[in-house]
Amino acid sequence: MISELRVNQRNKEKPDPKGKYVLYRLQIHRRFQWNHALEYAVNRANEHDKPLLIYEGLRCDYPWASDRFHRFIMESMQELQEEAAGRVQYIPFIEYEPGEEPAFYETLASEAVEVISDEYPVFIMREQNNRTAKECGVRYTTVDANGIIPLEATEKAAYNAYFFRKIVQRTFPDFYRAAPDNDPLSNLGNRESLDLPDKIRDGAERSRNDLEDISKCISRLPIDHEVEPVASPGTRKAAIEEFEDFIEHRLDRYHEEANQPDNSAASNMSPWLHFGKISPFEITRRVFEQQPGKWSLDDLVDQNGSRGSYFSDDPNIESYLDEVITWREVGFHFAWHEEEIDTFESLPDWVRETLNEHRSDTRPYVYTLEEFEQAETHDEIWNAAQRQLRREGVIHNYLRMLWGKKILEWTPDPETALAYMIELNNKYAVDGRDPNSYSGIFWCLGRFDRPWPERKIYGKVRYMSSDSTRKKCRLSGYLQRYDSLSQ
Numbered sequence: 381m382i383s384e385l386r387v388n389q390r391n392k393e394k395p396d397p398k399g400k401y402v403l404y405r406l407q408i409h410r411r412f413q414w415n416h417a418l419e420y421a422v423n424r425a426n427e428h429d430k431p432l433l434i435y436e437g438l439r440c441d442y443p444w445a446s447d448r449f450h451r452f453i454m455e456s457m458q459e460l461q462e463e464a465a466g467r468v469q470y471i472p473f474i475e476y477e478p479g480e481e482p483a484f485y486e487t488l489a490s491e492a493v494e495v496i497s498d499e500y501p502v503f504i505m506r507e508q509n510n511r512t513a514k515e516c517g518v519r520y521t522t523v524d525a526n527g528i529i530p531l532e533a534t535e536k537a538a539y540n541a542y543f544f545r546k547i548v549q550r551t552f553p554d555f556y557r558a559a560p561d562n563d564p565l566s567n568l569g570n571r572e573s574l575d576l577p578d579k580i581r582d583g584a585e586r587s588r589n590d591l592e593d594i595s596k597c598i599s600r601l602p603i604d605h606e607v608e609p610v611a612s613p614g615t616r617k618a619a620i621e622e623f624e625d626f627i628e629h630r631l632d633r634y635h636e637e638a639n640q641p642d643n644s645a646a647s648n649m650s651p652w653l654h655f656g657k658i659s660p661f662e663i664t665r666r667v668f669e670q671q672p673g674k675w676s677l678d679d680l681v682d683q684n685g686s687r688g689s690y691f692s693d694d695p696n697i698e699s700y701l702d703e704v705i706t707w708r709e710v711g712f713h714f715a716w717h718e719e720e721i722d723t724f725e726s727l728p729d730w731v732r733e734t735l736n737e738h739r740s741d742t743r744p745y746v747y748t749l750e751e752f753e754q755a756e757t758h759d760e761i762w763n764a765a766q767r768q769l770r771r772e773g774v775i776h777n778y779l780r781m782l783w784g785k786k787i788l789e790w791t792p793d794p795e796t797a798l799a800y801m802i803e804l805n806n807k808y809a810v811d812g813r814d815p816n817s818y819s820g821i822f823w824c825l826g827r828f829d830r831p832w833p834e835r836k837i838y839g840k841v842r843y844m845s846s847d848s849t850r851k852k853c854r855l856s857g858y859l860q861r862y863d864s865l866s867q
């Protein structure tokens with residue numbers, strides 16, 4: 381049973397019984413497994429006794445569109461196309477000019493009984509869902525498959541992780557029990573093949589050809605070709621392989637060593653989580669399988685928001701699930717409840733007050749966006765983190781915090797710091813343009829945190845330094861690896 385909290389009927393239109401299919405417009409949850417939205421779409425197709433058509437469009441005009449993100453998405457499309465064969469009709473569409481994709485989608489929607497899509501609280505999907513709900517001639521429903529705690533289960537944006545952790549600990553067992561189906565397509569009833577209009581058939585055919593030679597296709601698109609693809613493929617296969625490697629070799633030292641840049645024990649899941657290739661439910665389930673001893677969900681005891689032993693007495697499991705559930709989802713819930721998440725004004729009162737008081741403090745260094753982008757600061761740790769971001773599309777988590785804190789310190793004012801962080805993170809990070817992009821960046825300026833002893837520039841916002849990072853972290857391999865900009 382899919383919780384009603386996950387289902388958002390966006391308009392008052394009725395389903396059209398004359399429609400040829402139920403349309404699932406895939407926007408973010410790029411997987412056929414563990415996906416509440418796909419499960420809901422299959423249920424609706426069965427209810428109408430109509431075939432299901434899964435559509436995924438790739439526009440070329442979204443902010444920060446580049447070879448890096450296009451390749452990641454197209455590799456995923458290739459994989460979904462293979463997985464769909466013989467099971468469901470999957471239509472990919474790759475846009476060559478702005479406007480092509482919306483027109484293609486509208487033609488598809490005009491023949492649908494109803495349309496189901498993914499809920500997502502930020503980036504182009506948020507605006508796209510709001511607009512489509514008004515324009516769609518049939519019922520348009522978005523389904524929240526983002527996390528374990530449904531977005532509608534909270535009433536307001538959490539101001540810190542402790543507040544949200546309290547909600548997690550109160551509600552987790554029930555929401556976790558309502559996991560999505562592992563293989564919703566196996567329940568699909570009507571598998572008739574569809575007779576689609578020429579325009580759709582031709583467009584899909586062109587895109588299928590494009591997927592055969594991704595590099596050639598990408599080179600012709602009006603997107604940023606300077607942000608190059610990363611080595612990790614955008615496939616579910618790659619996500620699962622990496623995750624299994626984490627379970628086998630890194631989970632048992634996560635608590636102590638996730639924050640060590642050399643030989644880090646982090647899971648590296650964020651790019652695939654961001655692109656919806658893997659579900660937090662399956663991650664959590666697999667991690668629970670590593671619980672020592674006999675164990676059941678009924679053993680979880682609400683700790684009233686304290687961390688340490690809610691999910692497990694094993695500190696590795698506890699810390700990892702606290703990141704995947706509390707820290708990941710607090711950002712989603714924040715973005716769901718707050719329209720404005722990316723401005724200085726959206727920061728808590730105490731943060732704005734203290735940063736305003738320190739606006740005119742002299743900055744020891746001030747860099748331009750270009751200097752930051754090219755990793756041309758005086759600080760070798762910062763430069764190494766920026767090079768990792770440019771080259772690999774990720775930054776090690778601990779250094780990502782330092783990276784953001786120093787941008788605050790080395791720009792003329794907090795608004796400039798935020799603008800630079802958003803630009804660099806979303807342009808280069810594979811996991812960027814995510815609710816957690818904004819929670820991570822704004823955490824550097826105090827969101828979800830508490831006041832600390834006052835100091836220059838930062839005021840009461842938590843300070844971090846490269847010197848203390850050097851003392852706390854094993855870094856020599858990391859620094860060597862990212863010592864030059866060459867690829």
Ligand SMILES: Cc1cc2nc3c(=O)[nH]c(=O)nc-3n(C[C@H](O)[C@H](O)[C@H](O)COP(=O)(O)OP(=O)(O)OC[C@H]3O[C@@H](n4cnc5c(N)ncnc54)[C@H](O)[C@@H]3O)c2cc1C
Pocket residue numbers: 638645646647648649650651653654703704705707708709711775776777778780781783784805809811812813814816817818819820821823824
């Ligand atoms: C300045 C800055 C920018 C950030 N930008 C992003 C971003 O664009 N996209 C993004 O997904 N995360 C972002 N983060 C949060 C965090 O850095 C990454 O989620 C984490 O480094 C991903 O690595 P991992 O998958 O190996 O994490 P692991 O430590 O293995 O954790 C597993 C998962 O838990 C979640 N998680 C872990 N740490 C955090 C955290 N601090 N906040 C929220 N969720 C967390 C992620 O989904 C992550 O994949 C940012 C943090 C900072 C300080």
